Amino acid sequence: MKIIVVIPTYNEKDNIKKIIDTVLGVDNSIEILIVDDNSPDGTSDIVKELQEKNPKIHLLKRAGKLGLGTAYVDGFKTALKQNPDFIVQMDADFSHDPKYIKDFIASKEKADVIIGSRYIKGISVINWPLRRVLLSYFANKYAKIVTGLPIEDCTGGFKWIRAEFLKKVNLDAISSNGYAFQIEMNYAFFKKGARILELPIIFADREEGVSKMSGNIIREAIFKIWTFHFKKY
Numbered sequence: 001m002k003i004i005v006v007i008p009t010y011n012e013k014d015n016i017k018k019i020i021d022t023v024l025g026v027d028n029s030i031e032i033l034i035v036d037d038n039s040p041d042g043t044s045d046i047v048k049e050l051q052e053k054n055p056k057i058h059l060l061k062r063a064g065k066l067g068l069g070t071a072y073v074d075g076f077k078t079a080l081k082q083n084p085d086f087i088v089q090m091d092a093d094f095s096h097d098p099k100y101i102k103d104f105i106a107s108k109e110k111a112d113v114i115i116g117s118r119y120i121k122g123i124s125v126i127n128w129p130l131r132r133v134l135l136s137y138f139a140n141k142y143a144k145i146v147t148g149l150p151i152e153d154c155t156g157g158f159k160w161i162r163a164e165f166l167k168k169v170n171l172d173a174i175s176s177n178g179y180a181f182q183i184e185m186n187y188a189f190f191k192k193g194a195r196i197l198e199l200p201i202i203f204a205d206r207e208e209g210v211s212k213m214s215g216n217i218i219r220e221a222i223f224k225i226w227t228f229h230f231k232k233y
């Protein structure tokens with residue numbers, strides 16, 4: 001079995017070594033692809049150094065900050081060329097605890113897509129400011145109503161995807177970048193008939209570095225998700 005964990009980074013110098021080491025430590029079948037947008041803090045230089053000692057670490061360096069959605073689309077395309085069985089997507093900042101990848105592996109026969117979910121056992125988010133928890137919680141309710149997706153955590157960024165299934169999705173049709181990107185991918189998977197499973201995770205706020213979330217990303221999600229019904233994935 002081959003798993004490629006795709007991690008987008010922008011200014012994650014304080015997290016990058018630890019997240020790579022921790023993720024690789026979860027299972028022997030894991031390789032990592034870091035998609036870095038030429039972070040001014042030199043994140044990619046740290047990755048290059050680590051790469052010299054470990055062939056399981058891959059780097060896709062892009063010219064500048066082009067957004068999370070396109071980072072994943074480019075990362076998925078690059079990862080698929082390596083013929084993995086599964087692809088995992090997650091953040092670099094430890095909000096997504098790598099230990100949950102073990103749970104994904106254990107459930108791999110049951111699903112094409114597994115979502116690490118914050119909202120199937122009440123609300124399992126710690127250390128986030130209350131306004132962000134509320135925003136995320138109600139954004140999910142809203143997304144569920146607009147898209148009709150039977151998913152409690154539509155905007156979560158911690159996912160396990162069967163590679164054969166990812167190949168069925170037209171990645172060039174994916175056009176959103178922030179929270180909307182997560183919803184759009186779920187929508188595409190759902191439309192293609194994926195077996196989607198949610199497994200509980202506890203999501204913790206980052207301890208190092210700063211969030212790149214912005215008002216634009218929130219506005220994008222509010223309006224864009226209405227268009228998904230009319231798109232072909």
Ligand SMILES: Nc1nc2c(ncn2[C@@H]2O[C@H](COP(=O)(O)OP(=O)(O)O)[C@@H](O)[C@H]2O)c(=O)[nH]1
Nearest residue numbers: 008009010035037067068071091092211212213
């Ligand atoms: N390559 C790339 N990574 C990004 C970009 N924006 C955010 N990220 C990364 O995406 C992940 C989630 O971003 P974060 O700022 O933690 O969002 P939050 O958890 O919603 O506050 C982190 O690993 C970031 O470094 C971007 O424009 N390009």
Ligand SMILES: [Mg+2]
Nearest residue numbers: 091093095206
């Ligand atoms: Mg974060």
